[in-house]
Structures are given as C-alpha cells and as structure tokens.
Amino acid sequence: MAELIDGRLIAKELRAAVKAQVEVLQGYNVVPGLAVILVGDDPASEIYVRNKGRAAEKVGVAAQTIRYAADLSEAEVIAKIAELNADPAIDAILVQSPLPEHMNEQHIQEAISPEKDVDGFHPENVGKLFANRHGFFPVANTPRGVMTMLHHEHVELAGKNAVVVGRSVLVGTPMFALLQRENATVSLLHKYTPDALRHQLLRQADIIVVATGVPELIKAEDVQPGAVVIDVGINRMEDGHLVGDVDFAAVEPIAGKITPVPGGVGPMTIATLLETTVELAAQHHDVTLEAGWQNI
Numbered sequence: 001m002a003e004l005i006d007g008r009l010i011a012k013e014l015r016a017a018v019k020a021q022v023e024v025l026q027g028y029n030v031v032p033g034l035a036v037i038l039v040g041d042d043p044a045s046e047i048y049v050r051n052k053g054r055a056a057e058k059v060g061v062a063a064q065t066i067r068y069a070a071d072l073s074e075a076e077v078i079a080k081i082a083e084l085n086a087d088p089a090i091d092a093i094l095v096q097s098p099l100p101e102h103m104n105e106q107h108i109q110e111a112i113s114p115e116k117d118v119d120g121f122h123p124e125n126v127g128k129l130f131a132n133r134h135g136f137f138p139v140a141n142t143p144r145g146v147m148t149m150l151h152h153e154h155v156e157l158a159g160k161n162a163v164v165v166g167r168s169v170l171v172g173t174p175m176f177a178l179l180q181r182e183n184a185t186v187s188l189l190h191k192y193t194p195d196a197l198r199h200q201l202l203r204q205a206d207i208i209v210v211a212t213g214v215p216e217l218i219k220a221e222d223v224q225p226g227a228v229v230i231d232v233g234i235n236r237m238e239d240g241h242l243v244g245d246v247d248f249a250a251v252e253p254i255a256g257k258i259t260p261v262p263g264g265v266g267p268m269t270i271a272t273l274l275e276t277t278v279e280l281a282a283q284h285h286d287v288t289l290e291a292g293w294q295n296i
C-alpha cells in the first residue's frame with residue numbers, strides 16, 4: 001500500500017511559513033498586494049478565486065478580486081492589467097483561467113508585467129525557466145507546488161526516471177523543466193504519444209506526474225511497484241464527485257507514494273500562489289527572505 005501524500009497538510013504548513021514571511025515584510029512596512037481578475041461565471045473558477053482571496057487575507061496578503069461579465073472585451077481586460085501594472089500597491093497579478101472563448105489567453109499573459117506575473121505564464125518567465133536561470137522569478141504555481149510536495153516527502157530526483165503526462169502551459173510544460181532542473185531524466189508525454197509507448201515509458205518511471213484532464217487514464221499496469229504518483233487532474237463526474245487522472249483504487253496498492261484527489265495537489269496551488277506573491281513583494285522592496293518551502 002502506498003504512503004498517502006497529504007496536500008492539505010503540506011499546504012497548511014506552507015501557508016504558515018508564508019505568514020511568517022509576511023510578518024518579516026511587515027517589519028519593512030511592506031504589505032504584499034495581490035490582484036485576481038475573474039472574467040465570466042464559471043462555477044469552479046468562482047470557487048478558486050474566492051478561496052484565493054480568503055487564503056490571502058489569512059496570511060496577511062492584501063487581495064483584491066476584480067470580477068467582469070463574460071462579454072467584456074479583451075482590450076478592457078488589458079487596460080485593467082495596465083492599470084494594475086502601474087499600481088505600486090500591487091505586487092502580483094493573475095487572470096483566472098479558463099477565459100471566455102473570444103479572448104486570447106496569450107495576449108492576456110503577455111499584458112501582465114513579468115515582474116508581477118504571479119502565475120509565471122509570461123514568456124519572459126517561461127524563458128528563464130527553460131534557460132535554467134538562477135535566482136528568483138515566478139514559476140507556475142501548480143508544478144511549483146508539486147516540487148514542494150516532492151521535497152517535503154524527500155523524494156529523490158537526481159538520476160531518477162520521471163514521466164510527465166500532459167504538456168499544458170499551466171502544468172506539464174513547466175513541470176518538465178522543474179524536474180530536469182533537479183537532474184531527473186524526464187519524458188513529456190501528450191495526446192499524440194501512442195498508447196503502447198505511453199504504457200512502456202510509464203512502466204519504467206520512478207516518478208509519474210499526470211495532468212491531462214482524462215479521468216483515471218493511469219491504470220495499475222502503467223505503474224511499477226514503488227513509483228511516486230502525483231495526480232494533478234481534477235475531474236468532476238456527473239454525480240458531482242471528483243476523480244483524478246489516476247485510477248486511485250487500482251494504483252494505490254502498487255505505488256510507493258501517491259497523492260489523492262481531492263486533497264492532493266489542488267490545495268498546494270493556492271498555498272504556492274501566496275508564496276510567490278510574497279516573494280514578488282520582497283523582490284519589489286529589495287528584502288531578502290528565506291524560502292518559504294525550505295521552512296516546512
């Protein structure tokens with residue numbers, strides 16, 4: 001039976017470490033400011049945005065949520081972003097994804113100043129990640145949260161065989177970069193990877209990270225005994241219950257460690273968002289902080 005990686009617990013520890021960082025910043029009269037933009041009325045996004053605001057307030061980050069109707073023009077969102085880019089009280093800006101169909105996600109990502117790009121989606125920050133730049137720059141919070149989980153669980157990465165399934169800008173692509181940066185050998189699989197090759201590569205993996213949006217794609221026969229399995233998928237089924245991209249009941253007896261859904265990677269996304277917000281604020285005010293995740 002696998003050891004369960006408890007994302008709720010690790011996220012709680014991370015939030016406490018971030019709160020301590022906020023207290024350090026308060027000593028310099030710095031209050032980190034986060035602006036969250038939500039366009040439209042997607043019910044899941046509404047919950048995530050509300051939870052971001054609440055979590056921010058709890059650790060002492062000043063959060064403002066800006067809500068717009070789904071028919072807002074792309075130019076209007078970009079004008080608001082320009083205003084926030086120029087606002088010294090705002091350290092971090094994010095636009096909740098997904099956006100309505102008529103908006104181009106890339107235009108929005110590029111409008112956010114790279115210095116306030118708390119999601120790490122701006123091409124300048126993505127470029128730094130792939131150029132293996134040192135020092136702080138924002139990285140997408142879900143894959144960064146996965147790295148925190150792996151560190152917290154003392155999962156060895158150097159020399160290990162890691163397989164990432166899914167190549168989104170939000171998760172899979174930055175996950176690939178983060179794992180290789182820590183000296184894992186990484187394969188990035190996607191929907192054009194033939195099934196037979198996917199099964200073959202997965203069966204050799206020491207670490208599996210899945211972010212595809214395909215419910216229960218990963219089966220028992222895909223996992224070698226003792227592998228670490230990280231499930232980023234959150235799929236809401238017709239009866240309302242959530243399942244991941246991993247067939248948890250089948251894989252859990254085989255894996256060495258596994259994340260559940262819910263209560264795995266999901267809670268880490270918001271805790272890591274707070275961590276990145278505080279790091280941006282510290283950078284804007286030339287304050288050096290100890291890394292939050294190193295204190296958990």
Ligand SMILES: Nc1nc2c(c(=O)[nH]1)N[C@@H](CN(C=O)c1ccc(C(=O)N[C@@H](CCC(=O)O)C(=O)O)cc1)CN2
Nearest residue numbers: 048094095096097098119141142262263264266267269
């Ligand atoms: N601009 C962004 N948009 C989106 C991001 C992001 O990082 N930046 N990530 C996701 C949504 N997301 C945060 O925004 C998020 C997803 C899931 C959770 C979470 O805590 N999930 C719970 C289950 C909650 C539920 O019932 O649905 C869990 O897994 O335990 C938090 C944040 C897409 N958009």
Ligand SMILES: [Mg+2]
Nearest residue numbers: 031032033089
């Ligand atoms: Mg401030």
